[in-house]
Amino acid sequence: MPVVKRFLRYFKPYWGSLILSFIILFFVAVLWEVNTAVAKLIMDGPLKEKTSISKIEKTKTYKKDRLQFVTDFKNKVKKYLEKKGFGKKLNLKNASSGDVAVIVILILILYILKGITTFWGYFLLGVTGHKVIRDLRNDLYSSIINQSVSFFDKYHSGTLISRITNDVYIIQNAVTSKIGDLFKETLFLILIVAAIFYIDYKLSFLLMVIFPLIVVPVILISKAIRKATTLSQMKMAEMMNILKETISGSRIVKAFAMENFEIKKFVNKNYEFFKANVKLVAATVMSSPIMELVGAISLSIVIVYGNMKIKSGEMTTGTFMTYVMNVLLLYSPIRRLNRVNNEMQQAMSALKRVFSLMDEKNKIKSPTKPVKFPEEIKEIEFKNVSFSYDGKKKVLDNINLKAKRGETIAVVGSSGDGKTTLVNLIPRFYDCTDGQITINGIDIREFDLKDLRNNIGIVTQETILFDDTVFNNIAYGRSDIPLEKVEYAAKLAYAHDFIKKMKKGYDTNIGESGLFISGGQRQRLAIARALLKNPPILILDEATSALDTESEVLVQKALENLMKNRTTFVIAHRLSTIRNADRIYVISKGKIVEVGTHEELLKKNGVYKRLYNIQFGAKNE
Numbered sequence: 001m002p003v004v005k006r007f008l009r010y011f012k013p014y015w016g017s018l019i020l021s022f023i024i025l026f027f028v029a030v031l032w033e034v035n036t037a038v039a040k041l042i043m044d045g046p047l048k049e050k051t052s053i054s055k056i057e058k059t060k061t062y063k064k065d066r067l068q069f070v071t072d073f074k075n076k077v078k079k080y081l082e083k084k085g086f087g088k089k090l091n092l093k094n095a096s097s098g099d100v101a102v103i104v105i106l107i108l109i110l111y112i113l114k115g116i117t118t119f120w121g122y123f124l125l126g127v128t129g130h131k132v133i134r135d136l137r138n139d140l141y142s143s144i145i146n147q148s149v150s151f152f153d154k155y156h157s158g159t160l161i162s163r164i165t166n167d168v169y170i171i172q173n174a175v176t177s178k179i180g181d182l183f184k185e186t187l188f189l190i191l192i193v194a195a196i197f198y199i200d201y202k203l204s205f206l207l208m209v210i211f212p213l214i215v216v217p218v219i220l221i222s223k224a225i226r227k228a229t230t231l232s233q234m235k236m237a238e239m240m241n242i243l244k245e246t247i248s249g250s251r252i253v254k255a256f257a258m259e260n261f262e263i264k265k266f267v268n269k270n271y272e273f274f275k276a277n278v279k280l281v282a283a284t285v286m287s288s289p290i291m292e293l294v295g296a297i298s299l300s301i302v303i304v305y306g307n308m309k310i311k312s313g314e315m316t317t318g319t320f321m322t323y324v325m326n327v328l329l330l331y332s333p334i335r336r337l338n339r340v341n342n343e344m345q346q347a348m349s350a351l352k353r354v355f356s357l358m359d360e361k362n363k364i365k366s367p368t369k370p371v372k373f374p375e376e377i378k379e380i381e382f383k384n385v386s387f388s389y390d391g392k393k394k395v396l397d398n399i400n401l402k403a404k405r406g407e408t409i410a411v412v413g414s415s416g417d418g419k420t421t422l423v424n425l426i427p428r429f430y431d432c433t434d435g436q437i438t439i440n441g442i443d444i445r446e447f448d449l450k451d452l453r454n455n456i457g458i459v460t461q462e463t464i465l466f467d468d469t470v471f472n473n474i475a476y477g478r479s480d481i482p483l484e485k486v487e488y489a490a491k492l493a494y495a496h497d498f499i500k501k502m503k504k505g506y507d508t509n510i511g512e513s514g515l516f517i518s519g520g521q522r523q524r525l526a527i528a529r530a531l532l533k534n535p536p537i538l539i540l541d542e543a544t545s546a547l548d549t550e551s552e553v554l555v556q557k558a559l560e561n562l563m564k565n566r567t568t569f570v571i572a573h574r575l576s577t578i579r580n581a582d583r584i585y586v587i588s589k590g591k592i593v594e595v596g597t598h599e600e601l602l603k604k605n606g607v608y609k610r611l612y613n614i615q616f617g618a619k620n621e
């Protein structure tokens with residue numbers, strides 16, 4: 001669907017207020033015209049004898065040449081005023097000071113009306129625009145959040161943030177203020193064009209021939225603006241990526257004393273952004289001189305033509321001057337419309353990027369008719385599972401694995417051998433390329449995605465916590481849960497004691513990513529969160545970073561509580577975990593090379609034994 005048509009659908013719920021605002025803005029334009037007419041009325045009436053203009057007007061030639069439509073319009077306004085009871089008071093020809101007072105009041109009323117209508121026209125339009133943008137931003141955010149994990153592999157978080165903030169801001173600017181200008185200026189343009197056709201349609205047709213001269217450069221410039229905006233926004237997104245990384249990773253930057261390195265990186269990117277913006281500025285400001293040149297050509301034609309007509313006596317100087325003045329008047333709305341067009345082009349390219357993000361296909365979806373998730377999990381099985389991130393290199397190759405209810409399955413292997421990838425297939429962060437994963441014999445792709453994930457608890461190496469209270473971090477999204485339940489989970493996770501010692505207990509804010517608490521405490525909070533969720537399946541990626549002995553013991557105990565009565569898949573790094581595991585699967589280069597208990601595998605004297613010696617050393621034996 002074309003971008004504009006698709007975007008217009010966002011206006012659908014607000015058509016009423018949009019049309020109303022346009023009607024009001026129409027009156028604003030009409031009031032401008034009335035104002036001009038009243039000004040003429042004053043010149044013709046009460047002030048006529050006192051101004052130099054009135055003297056010029058007095059000359060017979062001008063009287064003859066005066067534009068019929070101005071006289072018509074004046075008469076209409078006069079008639080209208082007379083009808084409304086102003087007639088007797090407002091004797092424009094022989095005006096007294098009382099008449100002037102009436103005119104002043106009339107002007108005041110007009111300006112008040114213009115003020116009120118301008119306010120309401122733009123206010124309604126602004127509110128409608130902001131409503132549309134609010135809906136667009138919500139849609140964009142929800143489509144991003146609903147995307148699969150591979151989407152987040154593809155797009156850097158800075159890019160996504162840039163789309164939601166900058167791109168939407170550009171569209172917002174165009175929608176909330178520029179649409180009104182577009183409407184108003186178009187209206188002015190139509191009125192002036194009508195006037196010049198009214199004065200001399202032949203000359204106006206001749207001018208129409210020059211019209212393509214204006215349109216072609218406008219189209220070319222619009223294209224250049226769209227291209228430059230895309231480049232500028234791309235560079236802005238890249239800059240946001242650097243910002244995001246260095247601000248959230250500020251400690252690492254400092255630890256490695258890499259401030260200057262990061263500054264250089266930022267300065268370079270900022271320079272690229274600047275260059276893109278220069279291109280944008282060039283494209284934007286180029287339109288004005290081109291338009292002026294075309295304007296000068298038009299005017300020259302008018303002058304040559306007018307000169308001929310005056311000489312042949314077909315046109316009077318007065319009519320010609322009025323015509324020229326109207327042609328000059330054309331410049332203002334055209335210039336403003338040109339500026340509006342420039343901003344609209346930028347908004348178009350932003351819209352394209354926003355929609356392209358929304359159109360990204362999410363391959364991980366719930367089936368249309370999902371199978372009910374089993375009440376009780378009897379068995380989870382990997383059947384000939386293979387997986388590749390890029391469709392070429394197999395990261396997992398023909399994996400066969402079984403976990404019965406309540407069993408603990410440990411996965412071990414060297415770094416990069418595919419352990420995380422393997423466990424990520426269970427909650428369908430990715431779908432296997434070949435084979436299938438089943439729960440009680442049913443392919444996991446047949447379950448509703450939410451049901452499947454609600455039955456899986458995940459505790460990862462880097463504990464993801466939110467800048468919120470301890471309570472909200474444990475309850476995550478379930479604020480209605482009673483405090484006792486949260487406390488119970490925290491007790492099982494050996495977190496209750498340290499939480500109680502905090503200033504506000506469960507209401508303490510733990511800062512961005514749990515910055516205000518220790519690593520061990522963070523892990524125990526994450527364990528409490530998983531305990532509260534109470535899922536039958538558990539995925540555990542044990543932290544490799546060493547904690548101090550006391551913390552380590554507490555985390556270990558918390559994990560033991562968490563693993564009780566659950567079918568657990570654990571990427572094991574702790575000796576106690578592998579010792580207690582029902583089965584250990586040893587992965588090497590994406591393949592399962594050994595299976596067995598700790599003792600069985602040690603006896604084999606194979607890959608596991610070698611890994612064990614490297615990771616835990618003989619001293620542990």
Ligand SMILES: Nc1ncnc2c1ncn2[C@@H]1O[C@H](COP(=O)(O)OP(=O)(O)OP(=O)(O)O)[C@@H](O)[C@H]1O
Binds near residue numbers: 153389415421
């Ligand atoms: N999102 C991704 N896109 C592309 N390739 C990936 C992605 N994640 C991992 N890989 C690649 O897949 C392979 C397996 O990675 P995986 O993270 O599963 O290994 P791992 O055994 O868990 O390693 P570690 O113990 O170091 O965490 C690696 O070669 C890695 O580079």
